[in-house]
Amino acid sequence: MKKLLVLFCSIVFAMNVDAQKANPVKWTFTAIKKSDKQYEVVASATIDAPWHMYSQFVSGGPIPTTFTFSKNPLIQLAGKTKEKGKLQKMYDKNFKTELSFFSDKVDFIQTVNLKVASKTNLVGMVEYSICNDDRCLPPAKVSFEVALN
Numbered sequence: 001m002k003k004l005l006v007l008f009c010s011i012v013f014a015m016n017v018d019a020q021k022a023n024p025v026k027w028t029f030t031a032i033k034k035s036d037k038q039y040e041v042v043a044s045a046t047i048d049a050p051w052h053m054y055s056q057f058v059s060g061g062p063i064p065t066t067f068t069f070s071k072n073p074l075i076q077l078a079g080k081t082k083e084k085g086k087l088q089k090m091y092d093k094n095f096k097t098e099l100s101f102f103s104d105k106v107d108f109i110q111t112v113n114l115k116v117a118s119k120t121n122l123v124g125m126v127e128y129s130i131c132n133d134d135r136c137l138p139p140a141k142v143s144f145e146v147a148l149n
Contacts, residue, residue: 023137024048025130029144031122037114038078039148041122043067044107050132052101055083056108061095062129063139067108069124075148078111101131112148119149 025045032040047053058064067081085106092099112122127141 023130023140024051025053025128025140027126027142027144029146031146031148033148034111036117039112039114039122041110041112041146041148042107043110043126043144044105045102045128046105047103047130049103051130052088052103052132053106053128053130055087055100055102056081058097058099058101060097061092061099062131062136063127065108065126065128067110067124067126069110069122072120072122074115074118074120075122076113076115078113081108081110083108114148119147122146122148 025047028044028046030042030044032042034040045053054062054064056065056067069075069077083102083106085102086104087100087102089098089100091097108126110122114120123143123145125141125143127139129139130137
């Protein structure tokens with residue numbers, strides 16, 4: 001009877017650990033200095049298989065990847081956030097639209113200009129959706145802060 005109870009508890013524990021697995025996306029945020037007053041801020045997402053993350057440019061489907069940046073009087077954003085990775089496109093019967101997404105890895109690059117040469121931080125948040133062939137996880141938000149110096 002004890003062995004049966006231990007086996008049952010082990011199975012329940014294993015299922016619980018799998019159900020509470022951490023988000024399958026790992027983020028890193030870095031700044032690459034291009035000149036005295038210009039940086040490229042790179043948000044790199046590593047996506048566990050079999051998951052995929054949606055592009056910033058999807059509509060009519062899941063929540064697109066979206067970056068918001070806190071106002072900083074020393075920083076001016078230059079253009080829109082660019083995507084660098086292997087973009088895949090596929091018609092999704094659930095959303096009834098063609099969707100663009102990334103698997104494995106993607107970099108999002110935002111060029112920023114400093115109004116004066118000084119040390120400061122770019123603070124922001126990224127919101128994104130991930131799915132696999134069976135299901136989608138609720139949208140997630142990750143805050144970040146990158147030193148520009």
